[in-house]
Amino acid sequence: MSKGLAARAAALDILVTVLERRLPLSEAVPPAVAGLEPAERARAARLAGETLRWLDRADRMLKPFLSRPPPLRVRNVLRLALVEIFVAQAPPHAAVDAAVSLARRGPRGKAMAGLVNAVLRRATAEGPERWEALALPRLPKWLRAPLLKRWGREVVEAIEAAHLRPAPLDLTPRDGDAQALAERLGAMALPTGSVRLQDSPQLSALPGYAEGAWWVQDAAAALPARVLAAKPGERVLDLCAAPGGKTMQLAAAGAQVTALDLSPERLERVAENLARTGLQSELVAADALVWEPPGGALFDAVLVDAPCSATGTIRRHPELPHIRDARRLGELTALQARLLDRAAALTRPGGRIVFCTCSLLPAEGEDHIATALARNPALQLDSVALDLPGVEPGWIGAEGLRTRPDYWGEIGGMDGFFIAALRKSA
Known part of the structure; x- marks a missing residue:
């Protein structure tokens, strides 16, 4: 052959x-x-x-x-x-x-x-x-209908068009200096602090790979850790941590990070990424819903990147509309709510929580916030935390920060994420 x-x-x-x-x-x-x-x-x-x-x-x-x-x-x-x-x-x-x-x-x-x-x-x-x-490929009805209700036809068609363009490769610099890394690689420094490659090179051959100067992470996926804004010495919990991009961001900021994930196998990948970048984190394989920190010590900040439908990543995973449907959505949204409640319980008074999902569906993002605040009177929205360099005002709504595949369309788009910043009252 x-x-x-x-x-x-x-x-x-x-x-x-x-x-x-x-x-x-x-x-x-x-x-x-x-x-x-x-x-x-x-x-x-x-x-x-x-x-x-x-x-x-x-x-x-x-x-x-x-x-x-x-x-x-x-x-x-x-x-x-x-x-x-x-x-x-x-x-x-x-x-x-x-x-x-x-x-x-x-x-x-x-x-x-x-x-x-x-x-x-x-x-x-x-x-x-x-x-x-012929008409552009459409999202399946179970996904398209709620997006039409939320944003209307023009936006949904822009999202569908964005899904037809293969996603570029974004990097997060370990030292936070996107401009220096972009110049070193001949790439583009994005306004939010990521670096975008214009082609698909062999990663291991790029300058900085061997010494762990950067890691692959979509520009939108890098935002939740930036919203959390971990400080040196803070005790931070990365709930549902694998594959570890956010764990590395938190560790690079100088925080004492506990990376928790249900899957020991997925945590092995986190360990490999940490080893390459020379960063440190405690790794814990456990069920976040029942795990208790040693001695009951609460955390200064908790990041919850909850399991979801991943519909915000269709640019990178074009098979998703063909292998997923709405049948597991109720199960996923219930788990997301429980994880958000668990994060609140593990956060010290006065501490911070960032909740995010890589989903386009409001049911996995915006719809959680009002009910979460009602269940947890000690929580309040922290809209100031969302005001980051490169984040455009139109991305921020009453419930949190929303990115979409059609944003930055002229330079390659970004994944769809919902990010909410919360603070626990003292």
Whole structure:
């Protein structure tokens, strides 16, 4: 099998695995992928990811040419080919020939190969004009409806458009000097203190990697720790800490950090990140809802990055709309509320709490705050903490700070986060 066909076959296997087993792209690694050379493996992952990003438009393009839906594998062959032609700008003849070869390898190979050949030749004859005229891929109804209610059609369509642009790579400098790191890497210093790379280099080859001068962290994901504003010597709890970006920010500020996470395996990654950057934190594998600090000592500040639907990260994880639905949302929002209450119990009088989720859904963000304040009379909003360099006034609402994928659209966007700053009365 040629390298080009091998990468396409691996992309097809990834796509089938994601859609049939509803697995994240990071976990969908069929044997065909593992056996590829690094460059071809990256190409397969990139093609599968782009196909998931454009799946809705590919299906609209195919619909007039199919009297009934073909088997999922064949449908994915067609989707891959269309995205390769109209998004990746591959030569149509090469993409069509590869798709026919892939179809021939599956069940009813001869018949399916003929179907794929006929459909793709008719679809490509329509040209890019028809592809571009089709509506942009939409979010699934369970996610789109609450966003429409919150922000309206224009904003939701801007978010959907932002999801079609692969996310850039952002770095957090250990010493906080974004301008110096940007100059060192030939990158862009962002107004909030992160550094944005313009391409996707090999990270381990970049200056500063070996000495741990920076770590990868989306610009929006770096904001909660900046809102918390840990001070040297403060005792700070990072609740649900893995993979450790916020733990490293807090430790770099000089705080005495306790990084707590339910998963020992995920904490191993935190330990690796701390070791590379030369930062210190106490690591605790425990259930945050029942864990008690030694001696009952309360914390000066607690950061709660609660488990959520992760719908704010679709730019980086285009499979999410296709593998998630609303069924677990009630369970997640209940857990988020309990974690916020637990953070309040672990914070000393006069201490600070930052609650955040990487979700676009108000149910996982804004809707928590009024009920949390009602349950915990000792808590009050601390809107002053949200006034950070680079944070635009329009991002701050009555409940907290909201980032969206369509913000900073001209320089690559950002993940969707909700961040609330709270203070416990003395």
